[in-house]
Amino acid sequence: MAPNPPLMSQLAKEISLHTETITKYIEHGKWPHPSFDADGPPHPIPEAEAEDKLSAARDALIEATKALHALAVGPTETTRFFCTNEINLVGAMQVLCKFNVPQHVPIQGDISLRGLSGKTDMGEALLSRFLRMAAANYYFSEPRPGFFAHTAWSRLLASDEKMRACIWCRHAEMVPAVAKLPDAVERFPESAEPQETAFGLAFGDTFFGYKEKNPEHMVKFGLFVDAFAGGNAVDSAESIARAYAWGQLPRGSLVVDVGGGIGHISAAIARQHAHLEFNIQDFGDLAGESSALLEQKGVSDRARFSPHNFFDPQPEAARGAAVYFLRNILHNWSDPYCHRILKPIVEAMDHGSRIVICDIVLPEPNTIPKTQEAQVRALDLIMLSMFNAKERSHEDWQELFTSVDPRLKITAVVGRPELRRDCLIEARLVQPALLSK
Ligand SMILES: C[S@@+](CC[C@H](N)C(=O)[O-])C[C@H]1O[C@@H](n2cnc3c(N)ncnc32)[C@H](O)[C@@H]1O
Structure with missing residues (x-):
């Protein structure tokens, strides 16, 4: 009814x-x-x-x-009309950004199509088609015929290169990769390999392999990632530093930040929790930038960078740490690779150690608003197209841990409201005697 x-x-x-x-x-x-x-x-x-x-x-x-x-x-x-608007909007915006149109539209007032064409080197007829598609979607406006002005949406693109990088990444990498998804699913069903992906079919390489050979893509990708730092686009370093019981760890406890990049999350935790020590592990070429950041944040006496490949055994100095922290690492890898990342960590843990993962925990279907669900499901499919990886549910996380070591149990999960998108998943080695109780 x-x-x-x-x-x-x-x-x-x-x-x-x-x-x-x-x-x-x-x-x-x-x-x-x-x-x-x-x-x-x-x-x-x-x-x-x-x-x-x-x-x-x-x-x-x-x-x-x-x-x-x-x-x-x-x-x-x-x-x-499925997708006709979105995909052509992404195309139009990419053209407009490539020709620096947002930067040539004045912040106040408007500019004639002829004036804009002169500044951007694009013919008036073509330019107007892209601009009018964008304007129909709130980017730019045409307050009088043949004259264009900014909206709040396009103005952001004029002033913020990170926002332009978001448009670029969507168009230059995601669109070609997603177009290959059906082929990838047909050719490599169930593959766990990072090269047997939609991205691999589109670009002939793994996601990061391609970036290494095309440094300009790496720079754009860095800006794209930065666009999500700060604010509430994703959980900030400060909210991660507040969300977990870091304060309850004993004085002098070591936190190993596995694949920690230059250590911006560790630095934020270190600033809020002066009793902790940090070891940030990542590729050696990040050492200089990491040291500069740790110095600048005033935590270099307690936080240091060590070159380390996370598929290798943990070095002596990082064994028996209180916490092995992995933020946004495992969702980039399929289960067999996650197994290879977690195994050396488990081998380095002692009875007091725990693993803390910061990643999405996929909700049960229909338990969160559709807009939020669409975002996490989209991220899950991005992980598939780019890496043959995935976002994981609570059950998937536990299964992964059990496959590494049956004693490895989820002991706590912190999500909303402390964190908005990711969760902190704590896992410890629970002894069999305790398991049977
Ligand atoms: C998505 S980033 C996450 C960085 C950091 N954890 C954060 O949350 O900002 C993935 C990180 O893993 C690092 N990484 C990739 N492969 C690695 C490997 N085999 N060994 C160590 N680090 C690796 C990358 O250099 C990069 O810093």
Whole structure:
């Protein structure tokens, strides 16, 4: 039986309620209202102010508007036009960014198509087609015929190269790789190998192998990754430093940050927990940058970098550590490779050691809002296309640990509200005698 009132009306009411809640907060905080204008805020609510109640109202608003939009478009049109907008928008934005169009549109006022064409070296006719596609999606506006101005969306691209790198990575790497996904699934079903991927079919190499040979791609990828650091796009180093019981570890405990990059997460934990020592392990070419960062953060007396390949046995100095910390490492690798990464760690653990993994724990289907679920499912498929890897559910994590050592048990998981996207998964070696109790 159809719901009464009808679903669309229910959703419209919810949208109205959540909008009111958010608007009240905005007015109370004297923050700017979200708007399409060039001087509109880059976040609908300031990121630092996204307190629980407010972000819950925003999540619910996004969810209800997504559902209402889907119902209004309906199944036939959704499937007919499936992806035509998104993929061509990514193409148009990539062209506009390649020709530096965002930087040539004035922040205030507008510019004629002819003026913009002169500055960007692209013919007026072509330029207008890309600009109008973008404008139909809130990037740029055409306030009077033949003149273009910024919106809050396009202005961000003018001022922030990391945002331009997001567009670049999507278009230059993800689109060609995803186009090869059906071939990859057909040719390499169930493969665990990082070269037998959709990315491999598109680029003839592994994800990082290709980047090593194309340093300009590596630079863009670095900017893309940086675009997600800070704010609440992904969990910040500071929230990871707050979320886990680092404070309960005994004075002088060693945290080994396996594949820790230059150590920005360790540095944040070290700043909040002055009683801990850190060993950041990664490829040797990061040593200089890491030392500079640790020095700059004032933690170089307690945190040091060691070159180490995580497939090798742990060096003597890192054995029996209190914590082996792996952030965003294992989701890049298939189970057999994760096994090879975890085995040397388990061999180095003593009875007090634990592994702390910072990665997604996939939710049970239909237990979180669809918008959030779509994000984690998309990440899972990105891991497939790029690495033959995956995001893991609680059960997948436990199975992986058991395959490495039957004693390795999940002993704690910290997720929302302490962390927004990733979870901290703690695993310890639980002795068989304790297991049977
Ligand atoms: C996605 S990044 C995560 C970095 C860091 N844990 C963080 O959360 O910012 C993956 C890291 O693994 C490192 N890595 C890849 N293969 C490795 C290997 N065989 N041994 C050690 N580190 C490796 C990379 O250099 C990179 O720093």
